[in-house]
Amino acid sequence: MSPTTIFAPASTPADSIFGLSVLVLVTVAAIFIAVFGLLAYVVLRFRRRSHDRSEPPQIYGSTQVELAWTVVPVLIVVALFLASARVIASVQNATHPPGALQVIVTGHQYWWEYQYPSLKITTANELHVPVSIPTFLTLLSADTDHSFWVPRLAGKTDLIPNHPNSMWIDPHETGLFLGQCAQYCGTQHAKMLLRVYVDSPAEFERWVRTQQQAPSSAASSQGQRVFEATACINCHTVSGTSANGKFGPDLTHLMTRETIASGAAANNHGMLRLWIKNPDAIKPGSKMPAMGLSDPDLDAVTAYLETLR
Amino acid sequence: MSAQSVAIEVTPAANWRLPSRGRVGMWCLIAAESAIFTIFLVAYIFYIGKSQTGPQPIHVLHVPIFYTVCLLSSSLTIHLASRRIAEGETAAFGRWWTATILLGATFLFGTAREWQHLIAVDGLTISTNLFGTTYYSLVGLHGFHVTMGLVALTMVAVFYFTGRLGREHSERLEVLSMYWHFVDVVWVVVFTVVYVVGV
């Protein structure tokens, strides 16, 4: 089964949409079969017999027939409209129950920033949410338009600068849910992937604690010195150090993530080193420049980043 | 069947009257231009009160009553000119037509004066804030249409002064004056939105 099919909903908004889509598809299929059948019949039944050059009776119209095929479609339209209006209201006007989790999502070219204001967590690219409890997402953008689409959890909602949006999910099962940006945002729109980890209560608790803890304050390594001396700190934040840039993802707990470059590469030694050495090799056109580090510096920085748990 | 040539009836039908091409064409042009102005008006109205910095309308806009009266009167003078040429009174036409041009040019002069003050004294340009952007675009778009109208009116004046204009041109002049009336109607709307509602 495709991990991103819209027909395997795992959260209430996606469920509502799925339910409505079954009604709509059945209606549309019935109309298709009826009209297609009529067309096929006409095409076969009324072929001109060869050598028959006489003209058939000329029928110019019929008011009853026109009425019939006006009234019936209008009734179908009304029915589908009312069904849609119900789902629109239930999804868009859902109230925030107490205990819901709040996450602020900011879209960037080409990565996702996640802040949990009540938990004082800032992270990037991999969203962790608890199972069953609703999570409300406020959607912002730092640059161009983006769109948050994880089909099994909800329909997509856009992230537009100066136009905050909101959406919600309440996943029914644990697991990893995939998606990606669904509004063309620039060169690397295709690799702005989404990974939503729905955790059991215990797992979520553990994840939160890891994100909240201060990074290990070991004596600063060679790698950390290169990191702080290079322009890395202008774009990235590592809390407890001089790196407090906001342009790129927060790296404080980088090693708790399974992927880098918003899902474009696995978070292992080889890919991490390659990403720092030459981002264009993984995501050509991404906003991270190649820093031109020498090999020893590159190894040192990679080793340093690998300590950020 | 297809080898025969088909004969078409030739007797002309009596009373077959259709509208004039010039008028229909000009109404269509007016419709298209109205759609363009509507978009600029919507942007202006949408952004009222939303400028984050810079001069606000109430501080810098002064209702241009005199210049508005000039422009609106020019609708009257062009109408009178049209009537005169339809009756063949070319001399009277010439006077009213010239008056129209002078009134229109005065209006443009007024806009120029207003803009000079806004830019040099009030510090409002098209890039200052949302008000500046929408104001100069909307008023400028209108001024551009006034200018195009004046160009056409001046060409007609040249034809008049070189003795080429006659009663046979009155239909076309009527169509041109439709454009000029349109420009005036647009000003009524722009004026109301910018100087009355938006302040």
Place this chain on the structure above:
Amino acid sequence: MSTTAIPLPDVAARPLTLRLHEWVTTVDHKRLGILYIVYALIFLMVGGVEATIMRIQLIRPHNDFVSPQAFNRMFTMHGTTMIFFVAMPLMFGFANYLAPLMIGARDMAFPRLNAFSFWMTALGGLLLYFSFLGGDGLYGAGSAPDVGWFAYAPLTARTFSVGHSTDFWTLSLLSSGIGSIGTAINLIATILCMRCPGMTLGKMPLLVWLNLVMSWLVILAVSPLSAAQIMLLIDRYLGGHFFDAQAGGSAVLWMHFFWIFGHPEVYVLVLPAFAFASEIIPVFSRKAIFGYPVMVVATIAIGFIGMSVWAHHMFTIGMSAGANTFFVLSTMAISVPTGIKIFNWLATMWGGKLSFATPMLFCTGFLFQFLVAGLTGVTLAVAPMDWQLGNSYYVVAHFHYVIVGGILFTVFGAFYYWFPKASGKMLSEELGKLHFWLFLIGFHLTFDFMHIPGILGMPRRIYTYEPGRGWDFWNLLVSVGVVFQAAGVLVFAFNLVWSYWNGKDAGRDPWDAWTLEWSAPSPPPVYNYATIPTVRSRRPLWDLKHPEDPDWRYE
């Protein structure tokens, strides 16, 4: 009583330079119509190459046939080219050629405006493609626009679109927009003011009605696009803030302005397609169109309602539930008059004597495919479904189903139907049928299966995709379909050229049809009709061929 063509001097023998000069300076509606159509066919090939490049890149995940930058330029140029420099010129070309002939007129209302409009459109196409050479401005490398054909703000701001590629998009469409509005004004004035005696509005061929309403839509819809583009230029060059989020500007405002153009635009494209179907289906069913008055009212209804549905392209941008609900209703409402048209075509064929020459093959294909396209449109009109399916390959499949499966099929039909009138030669029926079947197979391979990746979560405008999402096999099938479509179009192009020189003589009325253009010689002389005809019904030639049973007794 009889009419004969007045013999003209032998034009074919004159030097090539003189003949080319005549084409470049022509104000004759028939020649301008042909110029529009030939121009569109050239760009059809170019747009097809752009699509082929994209489909090769997407044939498997993580392909590297082209870079992401190149791919993004491909989808932008493909969309912009196909809409503005293929579909619209085709429609304006056919309208130019046919409308005066069908209303018994000698030319359009404003022949010089007609020529001006064509050349402004042509300039637009050249500007757009010049971007490949000059787009990057100072950097000199040149690049085409890559902001998508709807160029959402703020991606089009100077910050995010460096160089001049976006400006080539803007300027080229401003130029062709002037051309479009000029042609629309011309068509309306012609249709309202130059009909032959007896041809009241209720007796015009449906093609003329549909082009009249289409022209109204052009006037009301292309102008907002021009306005929005002027605003974009002001933002990019004069420091304006229309769409500048930092200064409080709104990206959503661009969307509203664009789609107020963008939605009626699709009706601008589809109404002439309906026009072709409405002329061809009756002739090949040997029956008058069923429900002419209803067809007219439905057309006008589509024109009106079509101006009120635009925000169904914006269901995901965060409008209120009330706004979303309104646009669901208006969008669904438009399916009623559209469905009525399908039923009326069906009823025209019912009880008729159908013959499937190539024009009718294509129009029959249109009927089946437009039905499907309309139904997938209904699914997208349901806003919650659009929240899943919007901006995915399901939408891409839907609109290609309308534009290729619906509109392009009727355009092909129109070529086979009216080429004999314009050239005096018949197109080859054998090649026509080959064209039809090749293209049909390719169309369905590509666009039927394209719905599935959308349902499985594949967004549009991505230069590559991840394996393991279930998209791979479907993308492969979709890409394979391109081969058959390309083959079909090449057969068509060959047919056009070959038949122009070697086709059978067509005579005046090869299809035994009923509208005025079939009474003129093939090709018509420059003045169309020696004497302006007088008509008494919607099918003047039927009346003449059936004096015992004329239409005017029943209308």
